[in-house]
Amino acid sequence: MTVSQFPENGGERPWTNADTLARLRSCVRKDPVLAALPLEEIDWIVERGSVRQLDAGDAIHSKHAPSDSLYRVLSGAVRISSVSAEGREAIFNYYGRDEWFGQIGLIDGGPRTHDIRACGPCVLLTLARRDVEALLGRRPALYREFALLLCAVIRYSFALVEDHALLSLSARLAKHLVTLVDAYGADHPAGRMIDLHLPQEDLSMLLGSSRQTMNRKLAEWSRLGWIKVQYSQIVVVNREALVQLYE
Structure with missing residues (x-):
């Protein structure tokens, strides 16, 4: 696992190098998507994960970039947006603490669909695509969990279209x-x-x-x-x- 210095975020206790490993293991064990995994798989994820600090406005990935990572928000929040050729930005949604993102490219292998930036200070767990694919190869039942996350995104998108129209x-x-x-x-x-x-x-x-x-x-x-x-x-x-x- 790679780590960096972590900021205060709201009223939360700050992430520090001294306790990052233990806190990350606790977060992963409690995550609904990964909770059924045996402890050795949890430790495998923690060992290969990268924990990153981002400040407000920092780019996590851009539209059309390769889908090379899966992310989980450990602290703070990120925003999903897109920018036109004229520079006009549209914001679509936010992902907050304990939420995953990046699963669309994980499943279909295509490029990123939107820009994602930090919405204030935040901390992310990043898993490389090759490691996620290796985990899914051993634990194919996880495909269903990530598919359910994707279904939630689709439902939210349909609700936005309906609300805008009605x-x-x-x-x-x-x-x-x-x-x-x-x-x-x-x-x-x-x-x-x-x-x-x-x-x-x-x-x-x-x-x-x-x-x-x-x-x-x-x-x-x-x-x-x-x-x-x-x-x-x-x-x-x-x-x-x-x-x-x-x-």
Whole structure:
């Protein structure tokens, strides 16, 4: 296993070289995808894995790059996006702590479908493609686990298309905030904070709206007491009020 220095991330205990091996082994043993593996396979993964620190904006891989690795988020979060030839960026989703990504290229062998960058400081477990293929060769039942992860991505993609076609911007924004706080929520005195570095510009790209429109809507909901908007962070105060906008 290769390691680097690790940052503080939110309220989490920082990863350090002294305890990385033990913490990584614990994470892998508890992972739903890998939990059924015998301990010798867990140790094999830990030995061959690379644990990396990334800062906000650091590139993990780019669209059309070879699919040479599989990743698991150990701390922090990453964002999935794509940039047009004119430089316009669209954000599609985020992956947070304990989530895997890179399985599309792992299964079909094709190039990367999107750009992925660190969304604030994060720590990743990286497994080389050759090692994942060797593991799958010994444990083919794992194909089903990674296929289920891919099914979740497909379901999410269909839901995005449906929401864009059928829901108003207010409804889509409310649904995204609820989805994000349910997935990445952290306790906050006022409610639940979306524990992502989430500038309003990024949120507008995520929903295909202008920043000005997004700012007005967030300001309106803040006045109503449904949310609190802080620098690059949103606290959901009244989840039920948001849910009523799209159900």
